[in-house]
Amino acid sequence: MSKVELYAAIRRDHRAGMKMRELERKYNVSWRTVKKAVDSVWPKPRKKLPPRPTALDPYKPVIDEMLRTDLDAPRKQRHTITRIFHRLVQEHGADVSYQMVRRYVSGRKPEILAASGKAPVEAFVPQTHLPGHEAEVDFGDVTVRLAGELVTCYLFSLRLSYSGKAVHRVFASCGQEAFFEGHVHALRTLGGVPRSKIRYDNLKSAVAQVLGLNRARVETDRWIAFRSHFNIESFYCRPGIEGAHEKGGVEGMIGYFRRNHFTPVPEVDSLAELNEMVDQWDLHDGHRRIGSRPRTVDEYFAVEQPLLMPLPQEPFETGRLFTPRVDRYSQIAVRTNRYSVPTRLIDKRVRVVLHASHLVVYDRNVEVARHERLIAKGSCRLDLDHYLEALIRKPGAFPGATALEQARSAGKFTPVHDAWWAQARKVHGERDGTRALIEVLLLNRHLAHEHVVAGLATALRAGALTADAVALEARKAAQAEDEPTVGASAPAIPGTPATVTSLHEWRLAHLPPDTRPLPSVTPYDQLLRRRRTSGSDHHEGEAQ
Template sequence: MKPAVKQVLFGRSRTESARWAAFKSWYGYSVFYCTPGEEGAHEKGGVEHEGGRFRRKHLVPPPEIESLAELNERLAAIDVAEDARHVHGRPTSIGFDFEQERPLLRPLPADGYDCGIDLTPVVHRNGRVTVRQCYYAVPAKFIGLKVRVKLKANELWIYDGRHVVARHPRLTRRYTFHDILDHYLEILLVKPGAFAGASALAQARAEGGFTKTHEAFWAAAKQKCGDREGTRQLIEVLLLHRQLPAHAVIAGMATVVRIGSISTDLVAIEARKAIEDTEDTDPGGPDAASDGEDATGVDEVELAGEGAKVISLHTRRLPADHRPALPDMSKYDRLLAPVKNTSSTMKGSSA
């Protein structure tokens, strides 16, 4: 195969690629090449026949899948089912024979080998990079810069130095694209009119990242502030996903919409409160709140018929401080007190 062999020489000699040599060294095995032409046709006939049988039985007609990850899951299930198959003329199954050979195999390395390819494309003005005739979104701040891309079999990772700034599923069709809504929020905040027709928004809806709660908050914001300012309110809420978990932000939006508000600050407060509620497993512990007051001493308002509690807007917007109490410094304070002059006292008493 071309990824392993650059050139076929005479007999069993080959010119190997550098990546194939590194792969062999990592797993520590030797390679036996077949003789080219009719003389070596019998050396790999069984392997090619088995590959054709697997393709005709399981991959004809070609399966309809949404991603390579789905295809891998199907192939893994087929492999498990194949363990019960018996080769013609053998009394035991394939899975049984492999279990007999497993103790004879070498153990795998502790770390897996990285088979990805490193590329260094330049981010286009539309916030995408081109990799193998497909387009992948990158955060807008990297427009015009060169980034490092790790192209894998199923995924594509984009790095800024050593930090991963974007992860995409690998696309299999030419001229297709994959966008992430979070990468364009700074641009859409300046041009909120383009938000409704953005392809990244359509993709976020299709993938389930833009939920019905987001839609409800957006509709309420546009009804109160108009389309432009309401969309900006939504984008500011979407920016909270960078700092807070998605489930907490969605819970905060749901609570704010339920009380008829569209305040971004209130969404942040309720999101942090949702995080504290999930982390609070001991209701009788020191962090537990008293009646009508939470752990930070903030007043709460209970909704009629809902049972939900909402923090009032005059509260401080910082999360609770879980650091231990400060140490006692009274001993050191005594060292700072002035010391009486004992020598003058002794002279006065002798006189």
């Protein structure tokens, strides 16, 4: 039993008439314990032992002086715990551990700050948010293992202040494109726009200039147009850490979302796959209760959703427009990265619409290329298909092409391609074998990738090393997939060599039956008789 329960039992028996000696024997305690229990309901707290001396004691005044000096130092030039530890060791020869310094500084630093009077306790006033009136927006960085590589992405969050309903989206950057696309996705998911205001940081996507310490801001033109389109009223928090509490709901939401859904670090092949997971996590979080609220987030949102303003009917172009010129490597520069386009566009200007996760290239309003947006700076993304017309004229450049290596890394150029290519070079030679492979790669413009790979595998087993044979087998694979029960071929017997129908035989087999009569040469025989007659008359004339 606890000490409080022991005291209560002793006091109860003492009131019943038991003597001190009897209480000692019954509860197996000393006379002093019985006396204390009779005198007081609460046990007296045990006295704290004096702190034991440590190796850090002689250096505590030195640490205090460093912390006091930091009170007037610039914020970014103050002592860290590591710097204090290094100074103690290097300047004072202290034989102490980093953990000893860290424990002392973590307890002493708030005391020195409070004693200086420079950290007054700020009063916070509780706020009541009306349903459908307010929201908060912020970005938070998250770490993701994307296609096997550990990268930093950005989590957009829009949270309704009344219900706590939040919508999230992960982007490769936190630029204006991501800022706009995050709003569009969130407002469509919520089904409306807050009536009063949305709180923001002073992020560059929206604010071009902060005018003093008041709420006045110079906004960017595209953000003004975006706000006008969706009828959003913006509210900007105070700059720096002082304004973080003004949108504490979304700050806490990002932390909660990161701890509960991004721990451990998610492993995905693309951001599209990750955002599908994020949508499911948002649905799941709608069933939770925030703090001591009696109802769930979704139950409060059911009250708030009908009170939101309706969305506009017309779409808003969230992408950023660029008009770069295509260089001689058939590449365009967008921001800090390079992307490939078809070689026919070299030395021409194209129109690029840059979105948060991808970019689209247009030539006179016709889409000519589409790339996933690169995350790292100074990178390039090349599509092998864009270079095929040039490579078929220069097959010697194919083996070392950067686009080929990227296609291998992306899984678009498979080991089946390599095996077929090797056999084609053995049979046709280096130049013609490579050209045959490039002709096969051109089939991807009309046939699905998996069908072309299936055609390559069948042609390789049969030793058919021409693009026509691969095309035929790829179309047969596509036809078998579209019509699995009609005209399906019998399953292949293990050990039986594969056979490939020639393109000429395949065309003849698919022609309609010929019902015309067989041709006759009888009319031509008349010409032969006439020729013989005229020939004999000619000889008779010579004889005369």
